[in-house]
Amino acid sequence: MQATGWGALPMLAVMLPVLAMVVALPLGARRAERLTLAMLPAGLALAIGTAVAVQVGGAPVVHLLGHWSPPLGLAFRADGLAAAMLLTAAVVIGAVAIFARADFGTKAGQPERREAFAFWPLLLAVWSAINLAVVANDLFTLYVALELLTFAAMPLVCLDGSRTTMEAALRYLMFALLGSVLYLLGVALIYGACGTLDITLLARMAPDQPAVILAIVLMTVGLLAKTALLPLHLWLPPAHAGAPAAASAVLSALVIKGSFVLLLRLWFGVMAGQPMPGAAQILAGLGAAAILLGSVAALREARLKLLVAYSTVAQIGYLFLMFPLLASVAADSQVAAMAWSGGAVQAVSHAFAKAAMFLAAGIMAARFGHDRIVELGGAGRAMPVTLLTFGLAGLSLMGVPPSGGFAAKWLLLSAAIGAGQWWWALVVLGGGLLTGGYVYRVLASGLRAGEGAPDPAPIAWQRDGVALGLAVISVVLGFLPLAAFGLVQVGRLGVLP
Amino acid sequence: MIADLLLAAAIAAVATGSVLARRAFTAVALFIAYGLLLSLAWVRLAAPDVAMTEAAIGAGLSGVLLLGAVRRLGPHADAPANLPPGLLLTALIGIGCAGVAAALGAAILWLPEPAPTLAPQVAAALPTTGLGNAVTGVLMSFRGLDTLLEAAVVVLAVIAVWSLAPDGGWGSAPGARQPVVGRGPLSLLARMLPPIGIVVAAHILWVGADAPGGKFQAAAILAAMWLLPWLAGLATPPRIAAPWLRMAVVAGPVLFIVVGLAGAAVEGAFLAYPPGWAKPLIKSIEVVLTASIAVALALLVMGPPEPDAPR
Structure with missing residues (x-):
């Protein structure tokens, strides 16, 4: 693998947040907060730069660490999917950081608080870990990325220090560590069988030894536990619903996507040579079950934040519909390209929509002092912008045109028809209806005149603004012509140039 | 060869004991012994760096952390434990674990010889x-x-x-x-x-x-x-x-x-x-x-x- 121009951009996108996270510890809460805010424009610029370099060059951007090329050394390889995820992470982290100042900010002269001390470095750690997880090209470096992601996300869950969130965090940790162990076992087996851990080299080798197949099975199960695909989703609802709103947004939007991207790298990178249509059907079957059961759970849920968390369980299901579509057709066919884009756009648009939804739910819960859905009456009058944010994000999750969610679901639907697997198209349509159901429940309750509604207050424009901004982005993604999604096609492994 | 077999058997025995131990302190003590035996195994495999790390971090530091956790759990020793899983679930868990262990064992034997390096x-x-x-x-x-x-x-x-x-x-x-x-x-x-x-x-x-x-x-x-x-x-x-x-x-x-x-x-x-x-x-x-x-x-x-x- 050769280093390319602009390789420093993804490298800096990973290393600057790492440096900031480490430096934040001696700086203390107040200066760590400022450092994080100062990092936001730099991180966004690096992400945009990477995306432009990938799009214009039409090839992945590669940085060889220490000039050592794989298999001896390590490489960062930012392909189109990585660039799209870098951009998503930069925007979501930026919005969450601005949103979180009200909860985790430290005023001048105020003593350092535990939550404020922890929040900012943890946010920076999530940022660097997700960036690393999408650009690293070595399976062991990716293991370190997963560890960073887990150890940053787990304390975010129990930041309020209550007993219930501690239990949720501990349960999350158990699932995540089980996933890490299985993944690491697989890494060892692959190194023993192939003598390299570089994804590009492995893809070229097209390994088919039983040890490699077993490794991929173990790693897939481990990564499913971290991605929370049904039936390994049990940790997600209490963890994502119990965390502070800002943390929930990051957890649902970004953290679970890190292990998902890694799954794509394994299935359609390392194993690009031998597609596994049978196993892929099982994965999509679990995805379909997640869509149906997660949506039904959200429909029956009495609490707003848990409803949003179950919605995440359901939306994760869509991500796995692309697997059988990609596995059953030639990698360079039109159908495969549509399925790949559909999955990638789903990952991105869900990130924006779900971050917006969790932030809106957090604003509502803070104003009402509770998040019981039936008692949200009067929200429409007291906080119209917040309810609008929730509704817009809901439209994107439903897949109503024009929205990012629509583009994703349309691409998946078309790919399912094109691949002759019409049953997945039915799942996409049914899931959209169920999503509409639970979003309607919240909106209908919020638009009712209510007794216990808080008085209209001056809108906290910063918090409402960033939440609305994220929701608008999740919708505007649908206005981009489908050709713009050509970005995520750049550098797909298994499609030989 | 005999010594290696004994060492391997001892590692397996101590590991099993650590999992089966009823008292947390016993489990941790056996875990520390497991780490020390494992570092001997690394010495036998001519990997002294790994052996030292295993002894220092795997047995030493992890052991101290676990002992600290056991001490903190002390006052809560009589807290209600989770219900033991039913017979069917136990059997399913056992079959699952045995299957994974057998597959791993087979995969190790299938690895190419000499190993790519x-x-x-x-x-x-x-x-x-x-x-x-x-x-x-x-x-x-x-x-x-x-x-x-x-x-x-x-x-x-x-x-x-x-x-x-x-x-x-x-x-x-x-x-x-x-x-x-x-x-x-x-x-x-x-x-x-x-x-x-x-x-x-x-x-x-x-x-x-x-x-x-x-x-x-x-x-x-x-x-x-x-x-x-x-x-x-x-x-x-x-x-x-x-x-x-x-x-x-x-x-x-x-x-x-x-x-x-x-x-x-x-x-x-x-x-x-x-x-x-x-x-x-x-x-x-x-x-x-x-x-x-x-x-x-x-x-x-x-x-x-x-x-x-x-x-």
Whole structure:
């Protein structure tokens, strides 16, 4: 693998947040907060730069660490999917950081608080870990990325220090560590069988030894536990619903996507040579079950934040519909390209929509002092912008045109028809209806005149603004012509140039 | 051969015992024994670096952390336990575990012989780094990024542990205050061992460039030397708000990242060392990193700051 121009951009996108996270510890809460805010424009610029370099060059951007090329050394390889995820992470982290100042900010002269001390470095750690997880090209470096992601996300869950969130965090940790162990076992087996851990080299080798197949099975199960695909989703609802709103947004939007991207790298990178249509059907079957059961759970849920968390369980299901579509057709066919884009756009648009939804739910819960859905009456009058944010994000999750969610679901639907697997198209349509159901429940309750509604207050424009901004982005993604999604096609492994 | 078979059998027996043990303390004691036996196995496999790390981190540090957890669980020993799973579930779990174990065993036997290896490439590239120990070459140069990120994970672990602090004690000293042990073996060890331990750690760190040894092993020993006087009540740890303490935790990772970025600026690649500068830079990073990791490991063992509870 050769280093390319602009390789420093993804490298800096990973290393600057790492440096900031480490430096934040001696700086203390107040200066760590400022450092994080100062990092936001730099991180966004690096992400945009990477995306432009990938799009214009039409090839992945590669940085060889220490000039050592794989298999001896390590490489960062930012392909189109990585660039799209870098951009998503930069925007979501930026919005969450601005949103979180009200909860985790430290005023001048105020003593350092535990939550404020922890929040900012943890946010920076999530940022660097997700960036690393999408650009690293070595399976062991990716293991370190997963560890960073887990150890940053787990304390975010129990930041309020209550007993219930501690239990949720501990349960999350158990699932995540089980996933890490299985993944690491697989890494060892692959190194023993192939003598390299570089994804590009492995893809070229097209390994088919039983040890490699077993490794991929173990790693897939481990990564499913971290991605929370049904039936390994049990940790997600209490963890994502119990965390502070800002943390929930990051957890649902970004953290679970890190292990998902890694799954794509394994299935359609390392194993690009031998597609596994049978196993892929099982994965999509679990995805379909997640869509149906997660949506039904959200429909029956009495609490707003848990409803949003179950919605995440359901939306994760869509991500796995692309697997059988990609596995059953030639990698360079039109159908495969549509399925790949559909999955990638789903990952991105869900990130924006779900971050917006969790932030809106957090604003509502803070104003009402509770998040019981039936008692949200009067929200429409007291906080119209917040309810609008929730509704817009809901439209994107439903897949109503024009929205990012629509583009994703349309691409998946078309790919399912094109691949002759019409049953997945039915799942996409049914899931959209169920999503509409639970979003309607919240909106209908919020638009009712209510007794216990808080008085209209001056809108906290910063918090409402960033939440609305994220929701608008999740919708505007649908206005981009489908050709713009050509970005995520750049550098797909298994499609030989 | 007989000795190896005995060692393997002993490892399997101790591991099984650790899983089956009813009392938490027994399980941890067996786990520590397991780590020590495992490090012997690494010696037999001619991997002395791994053996030292396994003994220092796997058995030593993890053992101390687990013993601390057992002590904290003590007052809650009679808390209601989870209901044991039913017969069907137990059988299913057993079948699942047996299946995974059998598949892993088969996969290990299927691995190609001789194993594909990067050792010749490492040996060929090692002279450019000026190092004599191939393991240090891999950890600090060829795969330096992984080591750097692991060092960042250690800092993150300190932040995560401190984030679990109970309300009321923020900024105070980590861990519970230890009663002063006036006499007895702990007090004696706490007074006698640290000077020797510090010299041993420095030696292990220094020879790491050319012989087995290195920063994680040295850091684990240094951390133990700090923990001993603390456990004996002879020294109190500094407050976690102390700026120098926080600087000490991050100094190594910061230096590592700054050297990496300087490599990007001067040589055009992150962590590229200028010709002739590789060994001095690597040694400097290792010295500072050892100190930082030692402080971090000790802080992890002490735990989050706690409000002074009446005891």
